[in-house]
Amino acid sequence: MEELNSETKKAEPEPKIIGLTGGIGSGKTTVARFIEEFGFPVYYSDDRAKTIVNDNEDLKRTIKELLGEKSYDEKGIYDRKFVAEKVFNDNDLLQELNNIIHPAVRIDFEEWVSKQTKYLVFKETALLFELKLNKQCYKSLLVTAEDNIRIKRVMDRDGKTYREVETIMERQMPEKDKIKLASCIIYNNTNLEDLKLQTERIVFEIE
Template sequence: MSKFIVGLTGGIGSGKTTVTNIFAELGIDIIDADVAARIVVAPGSPALSAISEHFGADYLDAQGQLNRAKLRSRVFSAADDKAWLNALLHPLIRQELLAQLAKASSVYSVLVAPLLLENKLHKLVDRVLVINIDQESQIVRTLARDPSSSAEIKRIIASQMPSEQRLSFADDVINNQGVSMAKLRQQVIDLDQKYRVMANNPV
């Protein structure tokens, strides 16, 4: 297990995937909460059966996979449904993340989670890294990659921790507001060098 763990977070559309891909290119193990969330609802899993039973079989697609877009629309417009789903999935996701962290072998590892702070996953990490971007850019970037409506994206943003509060937890910040890919990459490279030193020289 990598003894030094960096927790990476940011709002929807902030560039988490782009940044984690750069860390991966630098040889760092990435443990992704979104990947863990897919694993725990894989076809045949108890969690998927529970979701199908609770919400209805029409929340599965023709291949028996969870229709994530349909479920997301439902839970972000119904607080009770969201609470039920979170109570089911969050403990399973946490268990999966811990299992993956235990297997990490790079000099440090990155735990990436949109709800790192909301779900108290930051208690598992040594540093909190926040990717910062304004709300208008979040909406534009998410619309460009996602079939969601602007209204739905705004609901998701509203459900996440406000930017100012998220930044108050940050040990490090990546600015992704209107920066070039080269400048974004350089920010990650600089942090990678910093984290390697910290991982090799624990306090």
């Protein structure tokens, strides 16, 4: 009887997924960059969605059927301004659009995770709690700041008026509700050095 010499290799443990979120002007993207500096991969859901809506032909066709041909310009590029205006005051239409885009992003994310080797991976998304994506994560990390600080940041960054930023914030889940749902919270009210220290402490305390 031939003796078996090889041992079955243990499967590598799947990385723990940490959801990273924050409202407009919170500093979520800055925290994501710090996390990458610390050596952990970050999946930028919003950026990937912008790519997928242009690269996935089935998705493009379905979006055009929902919102019309003008949802893409003459070069076939997704017209974010047109789409945003179309769905801004129509929650049902926005939900239908999300139901088209987010499953495609989910598949893309799963493929990305399968290629990672770190024990932690971070999924950056503005709608972590709204879409209940936190239920698919090991932990959730919320970046938050005082409303007046967030409003000023967006005004300086995007050239929007106080009322325009306030209107956007009113349409997002209230911060107090996000805070209740978050596993970890980073308060971005002071300076970048403090923000980086908070991020480092929280990231390396995750087990």
